[in-house]
Amino acid sequence: MKAIVFVEQRDGNIKKSSCEAIHAAASRFGSCTAVVIGPDLGDAYAGLGAYGASKVIAVTGDGLENYSVTAYAKAFSGVVQELGADVVLFSATAMAKDLAPRVAIRLDAALASDCTELTVQGDEVIATRPVYAGKAFITVTLATPVKIFSLRPNVFTIGETSDAQAEVEKRAPDLSDDDFVVRVVETKMASGRKDVVEADVIVSGGRGMGAPENWRLIEELADVLDAATGASRAVVDAGWRPHAEQVGQTGKTVAPSLYIACGISGAIQHLAGMSSSKCIVAINKDPEAPIFKVADYGIIGDVMEVLPALTNEIKSVVGK
Amino acid sequence: MNIFVCISHVPDSTTKVRVGPSGKEIDEEGVTFILNPYDEYAVEAALQMKEKQGGEVTAVCVGNDAVKETIRKALAMGVDKGLLIKAERSRDSFGIAHAIADTLRDRSPDVIFCGKQSIDYDSSQVAGMLGELLGFPSVSAIVGLEVDGDGNITLERDIEGGQEISKTKLPAVLSTDKGLNEPRYPKLQGIMAAKRKPIEETEAAPYENRVQVMEMRLPPAKDAGKIVGEGVDAVPELVKLLHEEAKVI
Ligand SMILES: Cc1cc2nc3c(=O)[nH]c(=O)nc-3n(C[C@H](O)[C@H](O)[C@@H](O)COP(=O)(O)OP(=O)(O)OC[C@H]3O[C@@H](n4cnc5c(N)ncnc54)[C@H](O)[C@@H]3O)c2cc1C
Ligand SMILES: Cc1cc2nc3c(=O)[nH]c(=O)nc-3n(C[C@H](O)[C@H](O)[C@H](O)COP(=O)(O)OP(=O)(O)OC[C@H]3O[C@@H](n4cnc5c(N)ncnc54)[C@H](O)[C@@H]3O)c2cc1C
Numbered sequence: 001m002k003a004i005v006f007v008e009q010r011d012g013n014i015k016k017s018s019c020e021a022i023h024a025a026a027s028r029f030g031s032c033t034a035v036v037i038g039p040d041l042g043d044a045y046a047g048l049g050a051y052g053a054s055k056v057i058a059v060t061g062d063g064l065e066n067y068s069v070t071a072y073a074k075a076f077s078g079v080v081q082e083l084g085a086d087v088v089l090f091s092a093t094a095m096a097k098d099l100a101p102r103v104a105i106r107l108d109a110a111l112a113s114d115c116t117e118l119t120v121q122g123d124e125v126i127a128t129r130p131v132y133a134g135k136a137f138i139t140v141t142l143a144t145p146v147k148i149f150s151l152r153p154n155v156f157t158i159g160e161t162s163d164a165q166a167e168v169e170k171r172a173p174d175l176s177d178d179d180f181v182v183r184v185v186e187t188k189m190a191s192g193r194k195d196v197v198e199a200d201v202i203v204s205g206g207r208g209m210g211a212p213e214n215w216r217l218i219e220e221l222a223d224v225l226d227a228a229t230g231a232s233r234a235v236v237d238a239g240w241r242p243h244a245e246q247v248g249q250t251g252k253t254v255a256p257s258l259y260i261a262c263g264i265s266g267a268i269q270h271l272a273g274m275s276s277s278k279c280i281v282a283i284n285k286d287p288e289a290p291i292f293k294v295a296d297y298g299i300i301g302d303v304m305e306v307l308p309a310l311t312n313e314i315k316s317v318v319g320k
Numbered sequence: 321m322n323i324f325v326c327i328s329h330v331p332d333s334t335t336k337v338r339v340g341p342s343g344k345e346i347d348e349e350g351v352t353f354i355l356n357p358y359d360e361y362a363v364e365a366a367l368q369m370k371e372k373q374g375g376e377v378t379a380v381c382v383g384n385d386a387v388k389e390t391i392r393k394a395l396a397m398g399v400d401k402g403l404l405i406k407a408e409r410s411r412d413s414f415g416i417a418h419a420i421a422d423t424l425r426d427r428s429p430d431v432i433f434c435g436k437q438s439i440d441y442d443s444s445q446v447a448g449m450l451g452e453l454l455g456f457p458s459v460s461a462i463v464g465l466e467v468d469g470d471g472n473i474t475l476e477r478d479i480e481g482g483q484e485i486s487k488t489k490l491p492a493v494l495s496t497d498k499g500l501n502e503p504r505y506p507k508l509q510g511i512m513a514a515k516r517k518p519i520e521e522t523e524a525a526p527y528e529n530r531v532q533v534m535e536m537r538l539p540p541a542k543d544a545g546k547i548v549g550e551g552v553d554a555v556p557e558l559v560k561l562l563h564e565e566a567k568v569i
Contacts, residue, residue, distance in 0.1 A: 010479075067484070069448070070457060094479040098460040101413075101448025110414065110530035113443045126534070131441050135337040136346065139534045182457040182488040189482035198480050201568070225569065243463065243499040244478050249333050249439060250357055250498045258568040269333050279566045280545070281558070293544055296566065297558055301551040309555040317559050318569060 003029040004085040007036040017091035017153035019051045024156045026052025049166035056166045068183040075173040077106035092150035109146035133249045133272030154255045194228040201258045204230030208263020212240035217307040248273035263303045266291025321375030325366040328356040328438040329390035355393045358435025360503035361496035395514035396506035402519035412531040417449035419524035434495040436461040447495035457488040463499040
């Protein structure tokens, strides 16, 4: 089977989760071609060989520096058709959620979103994906000649990297103004902290933090762990924290190595967003709080006392 | 303005999922169904657009007779009329998008709102597919929306670590995320009025799923974790466990 991976770049930076998708493709289908749309990044593209891409197709052209769902869908589908690929992988990022459905229509291909497992059995590709916010999983097969899968970020690994260089080819698709009917005119990146969906460690706070000013305790712990800060819906709705930090069924779904829940009760809609974290720590003064049912380690206590002690102890252990 | 809002009929977010006898889908016995939470933002956006620009709002749902109760919820919020596209409930996203596109193509929509995702299968596919099928621009998961008198729209959406501002023009398909607005609660008057609002019915063309479910299973039960201790005294032990046992710090 011939596999193509859509590689996402923003401002010249290649997403780590795209590298996860390259490794997933190379390790299952023997090799893969990576397709990147955007500015010409030269050597960075050849470097994708490290994750298993044998070839990189760099699609460049006027207007393609910034994301446009319509132009990207046309340009990317064109490359897939030209190469005659049967399997297309995306990492299920904000961009892919916008783009992949349009690509699926253009390629007359079925799409399985946000997969957490992908296996090849003979000439079948079988994907597993969470449904009902992770309360169940389905295994699916796709009944179209071209099959598209998007992979949940942080679930697949980037594997052992090598110093292989990929061969880079260029394409300059023929696009008109009409193809750019939707276009991104500005990107505003928050400075400083990582985003919850990309972070390897998340320190998250809920109503048990008492007041928004107590978030400095969350931030101090996040600083020593190089972590993102998350929040429950209760505190987002109260205006204590921004929407972008909300974890759960109507917020972000996250799968970090370590998730520290501080003063969060563990409502079913919160668990939906974080229960696939590899290690969960809960700090809550109520021993009956449901969060302890999913936590690997728990401390029963007051966050106002436990958090500063935890920050200090970790500082001395990791030597920061 | 001819405004459409696509709505999905989903199990309440507190539902305990049980796998049904087919082993491929949930057991719906005893499950309470609600208007998909993300679609509440879509309904609100549609109503606000009508309030500013005039026109009519139609709520569209692909499904069987059972989904009418969910259409009524949108009508109770203030949507003018319903459109039920009759089809089996087990369609995948493409089958749903196709049925909606076929039905709306000749009704000259100015804007079609969807939710960012349906909280049952969480696919986030219908809006983008609908856009491509109708040849309309699409922008997913918006948290900001401005429309000028000439149909130019400016949208804001969350991306990893920031926001993205994009521009496009009507007609368009837009999917809504939490943060866009505060959905209104239906008032008693609205609930009464909803009973008299019309729900038109059409039939979807037959369709065979492209995303074929082989099996549905529940995640493996997780063992209850370890309570390391109480208060500050437990901190050194916790850090030791995280460092040496879990190896995450
Ligand atoms: C018994 C049963 C069997 C099923 N079998 C399958 C199967 O074999 N394969 C499969 O892939 N899926 C199957 N489904 C899932 C079905 O596709 C979802 O229930 C449907 O709600 C779409 O969810 P989504 O995640 O694909 O939508 P998304 O793409 O996440 O939805 C985004 C938005 O699209 C709109 N939308 C979604 N659904 C509708 C609708 N029905 N009418 C109008 N607008 C809508 C809403 O605005 C929604 O917010 C089955 C469901 C049931 C209940
Ligand atoms: C459709 C729908 C979607 C939803 N989506 C989401 C979602 O995406 N994400 C989400 O988080 N929620 C979501 N919710 C809300 C969810 O049901 C809960 O209301 C919410 O998660 C509760 O937040 P919390 O844990 O911060 O607050 P609470 O439930 O009030 O819990 C506070 C906890 O802090 C503890 N505490 C108090 N003081 C201290 C202290 N000093 N030290 C230590 N512990 C203390 C308490 O024991 C308690 O367990 C949704 C709800 C619905 C209906």
